[in-house]
Amino acid sequence: MVEIIFVIPLLTGVLAFFLPRNIGRSLLVITGAIHLILSGIIWAGKPEPIFPEYFAITPEGMLSLIVISLLFFLISIYTTSYLNISNIRSESVFTGSMLLFLSTMTMVTLSDHIMVMWIAIEATTLASAPLIYTHRSAVSLEATWKYVLICSVGIAMALLGSVLITVAMDMGNVNAPLSFSALSGIARHLDPLWLKTGFVFILVGYGTKMGLAPMHTWLPDAHSEAPSPASALLSGVLLNCAYLGIFKTNKIMHAAGLSDFSGPILMIFGLASIMAAATFILKQTEYKRLLAYSSIENMGIIAFGTGIGGLAAYGAMICLIHHSLIKSSLFLTSGNILMGFGSQLIEQTGNLANRMPRTFIALFSGFAGISGFPPFGIFIGELFILFGAFKAGHYVGATLFMLSLCVIFAGFANNIMKISFNPSEATIRIPESAALIWPQYILLGTSVLLCFWMPETLVQTVLLAVTTVGGGF
Amino acid sequence: MNGPMDTILSLALLSILFSFASSRLPGLIKVLAFQGVVVSIVPLFAGHHLSIGSLVFTLTTLVIRGFAIPLCIYMVIKKVSIAREVEPIVGYHASILAGLLLIVGATWAGHRFDLPVNTNSQLLPPTAISLLGAGMFLLMARRNAIAMVLGYIMMENGIYLVGTTFSMRALHIVEFGILLDVLAGVMIMAVMLQNIKQTFDDVDTARLRTLKE
Numbered sequence: 001m002v003e004i005i006f007v008i009p010l011l012t013g014v015l016a017f018f019l020p021r022n023i024g025r026s027l028l029v030i031t032g033a034i035h036l037i038l039s040g041i042i043w044a045g046k047p048e049p050i051f052p053e054y055f056a057i058t059p060e061g062m063l064s065l066i067v068i069s070l071l072f073f074l075i076s077i078y079t080t081s082y083l084n085i086s087n088i089r090s091e092s093v094f095t096g097s098m099l100l101f102l103s104t105m106t107m108v109t110l111s112d113h114i115m116v117m118w119i120a121i122e123a124t125t126l127a128s129a130p131l132i133y134t135h136r137s138a139v140s141l142e143a144t145w146k147y148v149l150i151c152s153v154g155i156a157m158a159l160l161g162s163v164l165i166t167v168a169m170d171m172g173n174v175n176a177p178l179s180f181s182a183l184s185g186i187a188r189h190l191d192p193l194w195l196k197t198g199f200v201f202i203l204v205g206y207g208t209k210m211g212l213a214p215m216h217t218w219l220p221d222a223h224s225e226a227p228s229p230a231s232a233l234l235s236g237v238l239l240n241c242a243y244l245g246i247f248k249t250n251k252i253m254h255a256a257g258l259s260d261f262s263g264p265i266l267m268i269f270g271l272a273s274i275m276a277a278a279t280f281i282l283k284q285t286e287y288k289r290l291l292a293y294s295s296i297e298n299m300g301i302i303a304f305g306t307g308i309g310g311l312a313a314y315g316a317m318i319c320l321i322h323h324s325l326i327k328s329s330l331f332l333t334s335g336n337i338l339m340g341f342g343s344q345l346i347e348q349t350g351n352l353a354n355r356m357p358r359t360f361i362a363l364f365s366g367f368a369g370i371s372g373f374p375p376f377g378i379f380i381g382e383l384f385i386l387f388g389a390f391k392a393g394h395y396v397g398a399t400l401f402m403l404s405l406c407v408i409f410a411g412f413a414n415n416i417m418k419i420s421f422n423p424s425e426a427t428i429r430i431p432e433s434a435a436l437i438w439p440q441y442i443l444l445g446t447s448v449l450l451c452f453w454m455p456e457t458l459v460q461t462v463l464l465a466v467t468t469v470g471g472g473f
Numbered sequence: 474m475n476g477p478m479d480t481i482l483s484l485a486l487l488s489i490l491f492s493f494a495s496s497r498l499p500g501l502i503k504v505l506a507f508q509g510v511v512v513s514i515v516p517l518f519a520g521h522h523l524s525i526g527s528l529v530f531t532l533t534t535l536v537i538r539g540f541a542i543p544l545c546i547y548m549v550i551k552k553v554s555i556a557r558e559v560e561p562i563v564g565y566h567a568s569i570l571a572g573l574l575l576i577v578g579a580t581w582a583g584h585r586f587d588l589p590v591n592t593n594s595q596l597l598p599p600t601a602i603s604l605l606g607a608g609m610f611l612l613m614a615r616r617n618a619i620a621m622v623l624g625y626i627m628m629e630n631g632i633y634l635v636g637t638t639f640s641m642r643a644l645h646i647v648e649f650g651i652l653l654d655v656l657a658g659v660m661i662m663a664v665m666l667q668n669i670k671q672t673f674d675d676v677d678t679a680r681l682r683t684l685k686e
Contacts, residue, residue: 115650122650126657129665138672145618145665152658153612153625159654160605160632163647166640171587193586 002049002057005038005065006106013099017092024095025080031099032073035106039069043457049110053177056112059465060247063317063458064109067324068237070446072102074439078332079229081435085339086227094134094227100127101233108241112179114162117245121158121209124238125151131230132222143218143225150218151209158205158245164198165252167191180248184468187255195253196261202249203265209242211296212269212303213276219296220280224288224344228335231288235295236328240320243302250306251468259309259470266307271400273300278404281411286344288334290415291327294370297408298323298378304401305385306469312388313471315381317462322369322377322447329443330366333359336436337419340428346415350424358432360420362440367416369447371409376444377451478518482596485511485630486576489607492627493568497557498550498619502543505623509538512604512630516637519594530648534633537652542626542659549663550619563614571610579603588639597638604631618666622659629655 012031016024041047042057043066049055079098088094104123111117125148133144166178171191176182183190208215223231246266253262277297284290298319305316336359341349352360369376382405389398430436450458463472488508495501513535517523550557561568576599583598608628612621629651636647 115647119650119653122654122657133668141665141668141672145669148658148665149612149621149625152654153609153628156625156628156632156654159650160635162650163632163636163640166647167588167635170640 001047002042002055002110003051005035005042006103006110008034008038009099009103009106013096013103016096016099019092021083021091021095024092025083028076028079028095028098029073031102032069032076035102036069036073039065053179054113054116055110056179056181057110058112058181058248059461060244060317061109061111062461063321063465064237064240064244065106067240067321068102068105068109071233071236071324071328071443074442075229075232075328075332077435078232078335078439081433082227082229082335082339085430088134088227089136090134093130094230097127097130098230098233101131101230101238103127105233105237105241108244112181114165114178114180114183117180117248118155118159118162121206121241121245122155124241125155125209128230128234128238131234132226134227134230135225137225140225143221146218147222150215154205154208154215156205157201157208161198161201161203161205161249164194164201165190165249168194168198180251183252184255187252188257190252190256192256192258195256196258199249199253199258199262200265203246203262203269206242206245206249207269207303210239210246210303211242211273211299213273213296213300216273216276216296220289220292223292223295223331224286228288228331228338231291231334232328232331235292235331236324239295239299240324243299243320246303247306247469254469263307263309263470266303267394267397268307270300270302270304270307271397271404273297273303274401274404274408276300278407278411281408284411284415285346287337287346287349287415287419288331288344290346290412291330291334294330294408294412295323295327297404298327298370301382301385301401304397305381305388306471308385308388308392308394308397309470310388311391311471311473312385313466313469314462314473315384315386315388317381317466317471318384319378319381322381322450325443325447325450326366326369326376326378329362329440330370332436332440332443333362333366336430336432337363339430341424341426342429346418348426349419350422350426352420355424355426355428356432358437362437362444363416364420365444366440367412369444371412372405375451376447378447380451476518476594478515478594479596481511481515481518482594482600485515485600486596486603489576489603489627490569490572492607492611492623493572494565496559496561496565498559498617499547499557501559501620501623502547502550505626506539506543508604508627508630509543510535512633513538515597515634519638534648534652537656538630538633542655545659545663546619546622549666552667558617559620560616561614562616563610568610568614571614572607575606575610576603579606597634601631601634601639604628604634607631618669622666625658626655629658 104127107120168190172189174189211219277293281293302316305312372378372382492504579602580599608624611624
């Protein structure tokens, strides 16, 4: 009965297109709550799927699932307030797409069949495109066009990669279901040449969706033009879903004994993304684009860590969880700033510390968290990745990693200081109501909590997930 | 040349060169429709065992690829009366030369792969690689948004060839996936195109240059 968790948002999503706005908003929160409860049940009981050939509960899927549930629930609470203030013309399309987006992302986390995974990731693109186009302006149209075109081409590459894996099965005379778990079991019989080719295509394809450089060009536009709750979902959860596709394929590569091939490629893409973010983050003039580049950086860090394996792979998984928590809180906070100052430009804002003190706390702690300061979890994740990199002897990679992180911190800090303390004459247009603040505080608080105390099941699940890609202590 | 399959595939290769030389959108759409028909019928000659189910699937693909999608795009350009030029970044002669080089390169690369199924075809891997490359080329070398969509469809044609002939496993779900991809992509792009036209009064993607870096 696992499938019910993505069927419910699918149904409510379709329903929301036809409902008046007030009911649509409550539906968003109610579905979020049901989703959270259901994923709690999945964590507690690990029920069997109805279609075991297509869906399975995997450790990495469970981690992504609980993150999606928690984030969506908090974001839906924020959204009800957000929609009261900001004027969105077609609100039913917005709420409906949000719910469909939730449904498709949940499906990604549960997919075990290679093609179902691909279909689910393709569906996330389709469900999220209307969200980016919500404001109906020329720039949002441009962002959506880029998003749809670049991601469709990317996903097409991933489809080709998935097809090539079936060729690898035929070449090796393997008769097994086309699922990640089955293939990991018999990976050594797969034809290595076709498997490698398939992996490269899948990495480029899902990597496009994950925002790895040099296929990241759509990401800053899409994440900055979407309404803030949608940006929070795009950045906090969608990137993880794309990463899941790469992670599971990497699992097959490891089981096939081809980790020498997949690891360095992941590391190169990861470092390229971190360095691309470091280059562009310095000259950003809009705060939402700043956050978007930081997402590219973090996805790079995660790919880099996964590529190294061992301790670093564990660190990458920790970064994945905490990046979702902190980045989504930052995007929600950026929504407050946008509504308060009415502009996305950093120079149009200022003196946030006095003007919007509660938003300022969320922004500043989020900034500290995303830059890798304790007591937030990314600190631990990045530390593990560095240890792992040195332990494995990747000195050049580790040095580049640290240097880029310093540059990104400098660029980020400079702009956050401007927003927080520069003098500003602007009048603040919104009151800082509880629903616009507490979701961010809870997200940041969860990150701090997980830094000091991780429940035993969570630690075990993370370890279980990363051992399959050569990770662990 | 061995048998009907290579003859059909050579038509697909020719359609690549024609598409590179097309300067006007209606022409390009016709070439793509022709290519869609040609590519859809390839699985019938691949020498696999044909069940009723796969026959129905092939015919559906044929109708969608060869007729429904081209017609849909044609209606869009009629409805929004888009400028008919494809607005090349790379000129037509250079494009054809690039196309020839692509086919030569694909032939060289295609013979280096072992295929699990014996298709008796010399041209299958080269054609699939060429279609993929040619689709990418159109995406990069044409500024007109519709020409880019057509490039995307050409790429999908290449993937269809790989998916239906290289391997016999999970055939239907692969076909289904590809169909979904093309349909969904084209639908959403058609909607987008109408909006681009309304907002910018043009579909030259050079206008979409506000967001950079």
